[in-house]
Amino acid sequence: MAIREGRWDCPTCGMVGVLGRQMNCPGCATPRPQGVRFYLPDDAAEVTDAAHLARAAAGADWICEHCGASTPATQDRCSGCGAERGGSALQGTHEYGMDDVPRSGQDRGAPPQALMTQPGRRRRWKTPAFLVALVAGVMWCNGSREVEAxxxxxxxxxxxxxxDYRTVREEDWSVPQGGREQRSWRAIRDYRQVLDHYENRTRQVSERVQSGTRTYTCGTRDLGNGHFEDRTCTEPQYTTNYRTESYQEPIYRREPIYDTKHAYEIERWLPxxxxxxxxxxxxxxxxxxxxxxxxxxxxxxxxxxxxxxxxxxxxxxxxxxxxxxxxxxxxxxxxxxxxxxxxxxxxxxxxxxx
Ligand SMILES: [Zn+2]
Ligand SMILES: [Zn+2]
Structure with a gap:
């Protein structure tokens, strides 16, 4: 994973762009303070020198509790006053996403996602001309004139x-009250779908399967020693597989439902x-x-x-x-x-x- 050298700005004399590896400001010799904000210029090259890499990968610097000087994690004695590390604090580390990596001393990272409300712009409704014409036309058609007559x-x-009260002949599935049956017979009253058999068929089916993972750079890590290391993330990758599947399709047939139909005579009032x-x-x-x-x-x-x-x-x-x-x-x-x-x-x- 790529390691790059960051920069810092001296808060004492105002010198900007001090190399991350430097523990003291080249302008005023003030030790790099605890909590200094490291940043990573866009064009920061990858560190390739083995000794430099080892130094960057060793961990966060510690800040001498006696004199305030920064010392690499690889050393046990203060580079400023020679005191033992003891209970000295570490320089802070940070994780950044791709969008909020500080790129300069002025860059305070991504601004808070303010919910900016646009100054209220009055929404003006424009009625299309054709609609005006349509409404006018409808009103004209619905309009009327007054006529003296x-x-x-x-x-x-x-x-x-x-x-009159007449004897008529009717047919139905039952004989109503007052009807005199003449004859009856079996007839188809309705149909129903009946499962007849199954047929073997095939169809194409697709399924999404994980084919592997993808590793990508998703941000950077401030190592607390003037250097940054790429953060990597992984995500699953998918592919779609097709295969032929066999299945059984139910086949139905139409089957008649029989019932008894009656012909009868009955008296009805009819025009x-x-x-x-x-x-x-x-x-x-x-x-x-x-x-x-x-x-x-x-x-x-x-x-x-x-x-x-x-x-x-x-x-x-x-x-x-x-x-x-x-x-x-x-x-x-x-x-x-x-x-x-x-x-x-x-x-x-x-x-x-x-
Ligand atoms: Zn300075
Ligand atoms: Zn010291």
Missing amino acids: TVAAADWERAVEVQ NDTVWARGDAARDPSWPAVTLDDKEREGARMEKYVLHFRDKDGKTYDVELPMDRYRRYRPGQAVELRVPRGSGKVEIVEPEQR
Whole structure:
């Protein structure tokens, strides 16, 4: 693992770029202080000299507890005052990732990842032109105009369905109450999927397997003696393997489900006739007279009321209404109509809506 020589800046005289191996500032001769910050310039070359490497690999320097001088880990006596190592402290070591290696004396490492909030920029919504056109178009289609018109005519119709009680023939899977069975037979009522057999098939399958590991430089270590050593990390490497797998596929068949079907006769009330009454403005709406025999009854009722209007240009409009509103209008009466531009119904503008 590559070892490189770092640098330090003298806090006493301000000299910058002092070589890592130097224990005293060449500018002012002050011993390299404890806690000095070592840095590793981008272009720092790898140390290759054997003695230099051994010195760098020996461990952190110790700081003399008596005079403050730095001494390599390989020496037991202080290089400044000759005192024994005793309880002297070690120069600190640090681990750095690739992104936070200090590159100069001013480089205090990576700045804290501040959550910088951008000055509030007002978000302005721009409405696309085509959307404006679309909305305007929809509004225009939904729009309407008002037309002055008079009631030209009115007509109504009412109807009553007449049902009779009849014998009919029906078929079903059971005979309902009141039915008289004529015959029955076996018939297919439904189908179900039944497992028939399995077939041997093959398919391609892929699987991700670890093929080995990759070692890479993931940072550097400040050795506490003016030198840095590359940190290495490993990560698994994967490869995708393909193979042919055999499997059994279930094969189904459609099997009919039989049941008994019945034909029967039964009496039902069924529509047989419709009796109508029709009229115009001259005649009040009324229900048609219905005469029933003993096998007949009344069924559904239907009613419809329509006013016919004409405007000053002779254009006509039909408006269908419920009876209570229909009866409020008489021929010749002037009204205001709301006529839609697109599709939709013509409506009468009631006086209270104006
Ligand atoms: Zn100095
Ligand atoms: Zn000393």
